[in-house]
Structures are given as structure tokens and as C-alpha cells.
Amino acid sequence: MIDDIEKVLLSEQEITEIISRLGKQISEDYAGKNLLLVSVLKGSVIFMADLMRAITIPCKIDFMSVSSYGAGAKSSGVVKIVKDLDLNLAGYDLLLVEDILDSGNTLSYLKELLAGRSPKSIRICTFLDKPERRTADIQADYVGHIIPDAFVVGYGLDYDEHYRNLPYLGILDPKVYSK
Ligand code: IMP
Ligand code: MG
Numbered sequence: 001m002i003d004d005i006e007k008v009l010l011s012e013q014e015i016t017e018i019i020s021r022l023g024k025q026i027s028e029d030y031a032g033k034n035l036l037l038v039s040v041l042k043g044s045v046i047f048m049a050d051l052m053r054a055i056t057i058p059c060k061i062d063f064m065s066v067s068s069y070g071a072g073a074k075s076s077g078v079v080k081i082v083k084d085l086d087l088n089l090a091g092y093d094l095l096l097v098e099d100i101l102d103s104g105n106t107l108s109y110l111k112e113l114l115a116g117r118s119p120k121s122i123r124i125c126t127f128l129d130k131p132e133r134r135t136a137d138i139q140a141d142y143v144g145h146i147i148p149d150a151f152v153v154g155y156g157l158d159y160d161e162h163y164r165n166l167p168y169l170g171i172l173d174p175k176v177y178s179k
Contacts, residue, residue: 001163005170009152010145012167015050018144022125023054025142026095034120035059036092038085040066040110042164043099046156047127047144051097062087066106079109094119099157100128101143104136111138128152128169151177 010018026035035055039048041063052061065083094114101107107124115122125142132149151174153159154166159177 001166004163004173004176005153005166006173007171008168009147009171010155010169015155015169018127019047019050019054022142022144023051023056026051026125027056030055030059030093030095031057033093034091036087036089036094036119037061037097038094038114039063039097040099040106041083043156043158044097044127046164047099048097051125060087060092064110066110079106089114089117089119092119094122095142096122096124098124098126098140100130100152101126101138101140102130102133104134104138107140108136108138127155128157 035057037048037052037059039045039061042065048061052059062085063083064081064085067080067082096107096110096114098107101124107126111122111124123141124138126140127144129140129143129146130149131146150171151159152169153163153172154169156164157169158164159172163172
């Protein structure tokens with residue numbers, strides 16, 4: 001598994017620092033609000049688990065699952081809801097927790113869909129942002145780290161469901177997906 005990583009982009013220590021910065025900021029911004037964290041499975045599950053523990057104010061969580069990538073490394077632009085939320089969003093200050101904002105297709109679709117369910121507010125927190133690849137008109141309100149245009153894995157992010165359990169973030173060696 002380690003042999004497939006071309007370069008480590010974020011070490012465990014660097015990730016810890018990012019999480020604590022985001023947790024502090026979100027706790028300040030949402031004090032007195034009705035915070036609901038919505039994680040988009042599966043890539044953001046580790047980020048969500050760490051982020052929610054760095055948030056010091058009351059909050060609730062919910063999950064949804066969409067698919068856009070299949071087994072490839074390029075976005076298809078097609079977003080399918082695999083699992084919807086359990087909670088009704090009315091009255092919540094919704095914070096969408098995502099692993100990575102790449103083309104932006106997934107999040108712009110989701111944001112519009114969830115905005116239609118009348119939450120009080122809706123914002124986006126993404127662990128990673130790849131602005132060079134953006135095609136949809138969408139920005140995150142909270143960004144953990146801006147990365148260059150490379151395919152990354154680890155800390156929840158996968159290639160064909162592999163590497164999610166790496167505790168750090170690395171660039172996947174292109175030999176893995178050009179085979
Ligand atoms: P978007 O719709 O292109 O913004 O991409 C959404 C999804 O594509 C993310 O939630 C990831 O699951 C996946 N994705 C995009 N870039 C990467 C990457 O570099 N590594 C792993 N997954 C990625
Ligand atoms: Mg994925």
C-alpha cells in the first residue's frame with residue numbers, strides 16, 4: 001500500500017492541526033445556532049469523525065451517500081443518491097462536511113438539493129480543495145487545505161475503495177491507475 005504513494009502531502013500531525021483550526025472556527029461561528037453536520041459518505045467519514053470531536057458546541061450529525069466516481073479517477077458529473085438523510089432539515093444550520101471539492105459537481109448538486117428542504121442556513125466545509133479542477137460554480141466556506149491537481153488518497157479518500165485507511169494524505173502514484 002505504501003509503495004503506491006508517490007508523495008505524502010499531509011502528515012498525521014499536519015492533519016491534526018488542520019482539524020483543530022477548523023473545529024475552533026466552526027465552534028465560534030455556530031455558537032448559539034442549531035448546527036447539523038452532514039457528512040457525505042464514504043470519503044468524508046474520517047474527517048467527520050475527527051472534526052466533530054474538535055467542535056466544542058452542541059451539534060447533531062447525519063449522513064448521506066452519493067456516487068459520482070465509480071472506479072475511475074475522473075468525475076462523471078453524474079450524481080446518484082445512494083442513501084438519503086434521516087433528519088428533516090427545517091430549522092437546522094446545515095454544514096455539509098466533504099472530503100474534497102474537485103470539479104464541484106457533487107457539491108453543487110447536493111447544495112441545491114438540500115437548500116430545497118428549507119434549512120435555516122447551509123454552508124460547506126471541505127477537508128481538501130482542488131481549485132484548479134473546478135468546473136461548477138461553487139466554493140467552500142471552510143477549507144482544510146488547498147491541494148494541487150493530483151489524485152490523492154488516504155484519510156478516507158479512496159481509489160477504487162482502496163487506501164481509505166491510510167492515516168495520512170498522499171498522492172497516488174499514477175502507475176496505479178494507468179495500468
Ligand atoms: P467532484 O464532484 O468532482 O467535486 O468530486 C467529488 C468526489 O470525487 C469526492 O467526494 C471524492 O470522493 C472524489 N474525488 C475527487 N478528487 C479525488 C482525489 O484526488 N482522490 C480521491 N477521491 C477524489
Ligand atoms: Mg471516492
